[in-house]
Amino acid sequence: MEILSVDLKDRGYNIYIDKGLLKNIDNILIECGVSDNVFIITDCNVAKYYLDILLSKLGSKVIGYYILEPGEESKSIDTAKKVYKKMLETRCDRKTTILSLGGGVVGDLAGFVAATFMRGINFIQIPTTLLSQVDSSVGGKVGINFKNYKNIIGSFYQPKGVIIDTETLKTLDKREIISGLGEVFKYGLIMDYDFFLWLNDNLNSILNLENNYIVNIVKKSLNIKKAIVQKDEKENNLRKILNFGHTIGHGIEILDNFKTFKHGEAVILGMMLESFISREMGLIDEKYYTEIVYSLSRLVNPVKFSDFKQKQIMGAIKHDKKNEKGRVVLVLPIGKGKVNIYNNVDEKLIERSLKDGVVI
Incomplete structure (x- = not known):
């Protein structure tokens, strides 16, 4: 144990x-x-x-x-x-x-x-x-x-x-496992690029629920999370990086009254879209953006949202509890296994990500 x-x-x-x-x-x-x-x-x-x-x-x-x-x-x-x-x-x-x-x-x-x-x-x-x-x-x-x-x-x-x-x-069915893996991949992208690479290399064993691999990802994920929580229990600063993929992801999750996407699936799509924004802002290069989207698309296929659903998602983003002084707060990749927190992202860029950001 x-x-x-x-x-x-x-x-x-x-x-x-x-x-x-x-x-x-x-x-x-x-x-x-x-x-x-x-x-x-x-x-x-x-x-x-x-x-x-x-x-x-x-x-x-x-x-x-x-x-x-x-x-x-x-x-x-x-x-x-x-x-x-x-x-x-x-x-x-x-x-x-x-x-x-x-x-x-x-x-x-x-x-x-x-x-x-x-x-x-x-x-x-x-x-x-x-x-x-x-x-x-x-x-x-x-x-x-x-x-x-x-x-x-x-x-x-x-x-x-x-x-x-x-x-x-x-x-659990495979979809439920993939939903959980959304959060696991997030840990690699925000803090441990080597873990992200390991997940890609061992995805089949993980999906087959081989116990040694499962115990390893649970332990590794929680070691990353507890290290962050121990430094910032009430999410005053550092803990906010755990929200990568969640601002846009929560907007996606509420579609059809939470019936279309599971939480982890929405977070995976949110990470793709927030990585698109990061690339457009020049925070990451094309190569790393493609690596992120390709890896995440092994879990969830990219989605094309209708104009109506884009407006629904954007409405939810504008009311997200993580926003500050009326500004949308996003966690964006800035390098391999590194992210930063931004509250100055142009809302038109967020809207464009919903239109174009998950097409590969």
Whole structure:
């Protein structure tokens, strides 16, 4: 078992990574300092595979659970209210620990509920998708969507621990794995070009879910993320580089009420488009731009957006929560494994990227 430590001033925690950890969940929770009752939040897709394992291993410690419908629509204030109601009915208190069992939607919602129920209770992340294992379960960003704006209501609230069982990835389809790989490739592009090259060289083994490769990408990704979070927990400066691909990506993701693209797919397209902008601004050369787009297009085919959808995406970009003083903030590549933050990008260039930027 691999154990990584996230060292923060007020609320540090461990990340446990291995195959088959759910079968040892009772002992790992003790290591995380969980000794009282727990309340499980999951979705119906995950519940049919893993809820019974937790109920069997934890027994009477589980005082209740709530099963969401899968998808971004569940990441809402209405769902949060239903969870609060269930927690009150099962007599959860300030010593109750929430177990978040699922992907990014479950983790974001469960973390938001934990941060707000009785002014904050402990929660444990048990991510079951590649995207949540390499990204969203670590770092303390929790939140919900509101009026078609993604993660517009939320907080920074760190978990008590993160338990990553790589065995859970075997129930995912290829599209879900590729969605997670969007975030993995991002880490290489923002901070570690050698990792980016390694991902390209070993993509087939990764897509085949060979365990050594999966453990390696989870560990490598989280080492990069935790190093950034430890220096800038509340995203005042450095942590913003983790948003590469996300400003335009979030605009793409909301199309058709989150039904067309998964989060990681939208981020992949966002990284292509933001790299186009970088090339047009002279921040990277044609050769590196082509390398980025070619590599990412192995995961997701470039897309041509209609004029109507271009306007929808641009509208979302203008309301992105990362914007500052009415200006769109973008993370743009400036070299191999290097990015920088810009708030002075001409909006007409962003619009042009939506029209021309994913054609290869």
